[in-house]
Amino acid sequence: MNTLRLYLRSMGILLKSQLQYPLSFLLQTLAQLIMEGGEMLAVVLLVDRFDHLNQWSAGDLYFFFGLMSVTFYITECFGRGITGNFPSMVRTGQLDTLLIRPRGILTQVLCSAVDPRRITCIAVGTVSLILGSRMSRVDWTAANILLLAESIFCGFWLILGLFLIEAILCIHSVKSVEIANALTYGGRSACQYPVDAFPRSFRTLFTVIAPFALVMHVPASRILGKPIFGWPAWAAWISPLSGFVLFAVMVLLFAKAMRFYRSTGS
Amino acid sequence: MKTYISVFRMRLRMETQYRGAILGGIVCQVFFGLILIAVYRALYAGKPQSLPLSHVTAYVWLQQAFFRMLLSSDAELMDKIRTGGIAYDLCRPVYLYGFYYMRIMAQKLMGSLLRAFPMLVFAALLPEGWGISLPASLPALLLSLTALLLGLCCVCAMENITMAFTMRTLDPRGFQAMLNLLMMILSGNILPLTLFPDSWQRVITLLPYAQMLDAPIRLYTGEYVLAQAPGVLLLQAGWTVLLILAGMMLWRRNQDRLIIQGG
Numbered sequence: 001m002n003t004l005r006l007y008l009r010s011m012g013i014l015l016k017s018q019l020q021y022p023l024s025f026l027l028q029t030l031a032q033l034i035m036e037g038g039e040m041l042a043v044v045l046l047v048d049r050f051d052h053l054n055q056w057s058a059g060d061l062y063f064f065f066g067l068m069s070v071t072f073y074i075t076e077c078f079g080r081g082i083t084g085n086f087p088s089m090v091r092t093g094q095l096d097t098l099l100i101r102p103r104g105i106l107t108q109v110l111c112s113a114v115d116p117r118r119i120t121c122i123a124v125g126t127v128s129l130i131l132g133s134r135m136s137r138v139d140w141t142a143a144n145i146l147l148l149a150e151s152i153f154c155g156f157w158l159i160l161g162l163f164l165i166e167a168i169l170c171i172h173s174v175k176s177v178e179i180a181n182a183l184t185y186g187g188r189s190a191c192q193y194p195v196d197a198f199p200r201s202f203r204t205l206f207t208v209i210a211p212f213a214l215v216m217h218v219p220a221s222r223i224l225g226k227p228i229f230g231w232p233a234w235a236a237w238i239s240p241l242s243g244f245v246l247f248a249v250m251v252l253l254f255a256k257a258m259r260f261y262r263s264t265g266s
Numbered sequence: 267m268k269t270y271i272s273v274f275r276m277r278l279r280m281e282t283q284y285r286g287a288i289l290g291g292i293v294c295q296v297f298f299g300l301i302l303i304a305v306y307r308a309l310y311a312g313k314p315q316s317l318p319l320s321h322v323t324a325y326v327w328l329q330q331a332f333f334r335m336l337l338s339s340d341a342e343l344m345d346k347i348r349t350g351g352i353a354y355d356l357c358r359p360v361y362l363y364g365f366y367y368m369r370i371m372a373q374k375l376m377g378s379l380l381r382a383f384p385m386l387v388f389a390a391l392l393p394e395g396w397g398i399s400l401p402a403s404l405p406a407l408l409l410s411l412t413a414l415l416l417g418l419c420c421v422c423a424m425e426n427i428t429m430a431f432t433m434r435t436l437d438p439r440g441f442q443a444m445l446n447l448l449m450m451i452l453s454g455n456i457l458p459l460t461l462f463p464d465s466w467q468r469v470i471t472l473l474p475y476a477q478m479l480d481a482p483i484r485l486y487t488g489e490y491v492l493a494q495a496p497g498v499l500l501l502q503a504g505w506t507v508l509l510i511l512a513g514m515m516l517w518r519r520n521q522d523r524l525i526i527q528g529g
Binding site (some may be wrong): 023024026027028034035038039041044045046048049050051052054137178179182183185186189193197198199202223240251 | 286290291292293294297298300302304305308309310311312313320362440441444447448450451456457461462463
């Protein structure tokens with residue numbers, strides 16, 4: 001509980017500091033809007049030209065896109081400490097100061113940054129989600145709403161866990177290891193489309209190793225009434241939990257890597 | 267002239283220093299290329315288009331291969347502007363616009379060539395329907411290389427304009443980020459311009475952003491037939507000259523009202 005209060009407090013302070021330069025903040029937020037708007041435009045134009053992707057209609061595709069975009073940018077907003085700042089913390093030796101404080105490293109890293117500019121990206125994703133669910137005539141029962149919430153919540157931990165891979169590699173190599181981004185940003189680009197559009201190797205990658213399909217596509221396809229893989233209804237409730245599993249494994253590996261942490265001394 | 271050529275050569279050498287980072291970048295870019303092509307293949311399977319799939323895959327690979335040409339801002343130069351280090355460059359007995367133009371050009375040229383070669387070789391080895399196909403004809407290849415060179419000049423002129431704006435606002439993350447993102451969309455990196463609605467393409471292909479990579483790629487795949495080539499190259503050259511003139515004007519204006527940051 002104490003940790004949560006600490007987190008909220010640091011979020012408040014960080015927000016205040018970001019709003020010290022309102023014009024710069026506004027422009028950056030607008031830039032984010034253009035970025036995510038451009039991504040959505042690509043999907044809209046593709047749908048306009050091709051009508052559908054396998055069994056997925058235009059509305060379904062907007063729904064999948066919106067789900068990915070909302071989840072990914074919520075993670076980038078609140079997980080900024082891990083998704084953005086960690087490599088530079090290792091390189092500059094800033095991480096050392098965290099070691100002497102009476103709190104866990106990950107907690108402190110998460111408390112150290114927030115990225116409110118992503119709000120426009122989340123907004124674009126939300127619009128896409130609503131648009132998609134309208135077009136596909138989703139029946140918003142309590143179960144469906146709960147399932148969507150579960151998917152987004154588990155997705156947050158999944159993506160945070162994937163970003164931890166970069167952090168772990170970074171502890172060993174000091175330099176930020178861009179190759180780890182292939183799984184996070186690549187996963188976002190690929191899994192904004194339903195996973196069954198991809199050939200087997202990609203499908204395996206995004207189901208077993210980076211389980212975007214289990215966390216997002218299984219529940220989303222259930223909400224849309226076209227379950228993929230032919231799995232029963234209860235599977236849609238269980239499979240998103242794989243996001244937690246991945247995160248837990250990464251936290252263990254992170255703790256292990258921290259034992260090898262050597263300060264750069266600068 | 268000798269000064270500008272030596273700046274160019276120095277930056278060329280700089281770019282070859284971080285080979286590990288280059289390899290990582292290539293792997294990422296290849297992965298993205300494969301994902302995009304997988305999506306387009308699935309879409310094509312549902313509703314074939316008049317534009318052949320092989321043109322789309324060639325488009326994707328060339329865009330991925332020359333990604334660095336579009337988006338590689340000179341972080342060092344940005345820092346110089348922000349910290350006031352640019353004062354040293356102002357003392358040099360050179361024409362600043364040309365000095366930075368060469369610097370940016372070397373970075374973009376080497377950065378993209380080092381990545382493009384291995385990536386295109388890899389793409390050529392991929393099976394039919396995934397990889398890059400041969401150019402439409404030998405003249406088409408030569409023309410597209412010429413167009414690529416012109417595109418490089420164009421993108422450098424654009425980057426210099428962005429840089430001039432940075433000198434005004436001092437924060438590269440707002441306005442400049444917007445310009446860069448606009449470039450990603452309108453130059454065909456996020457979605458091939460050939461897949462935009464046909465009515466949009468008539469306008470978009472005239473914009474400067476389409477001159478950078480889209481025009482060379484269309485010449486390569488044969489989307490633009492040989493008879494159209496002179497018009498395309500002329501349009502590219504026209505935009506390049508215009509953007510260079512605009513950039514020079516902006517830099518001159520900036521130098522008149524320059525405020526150096528900090529000590």
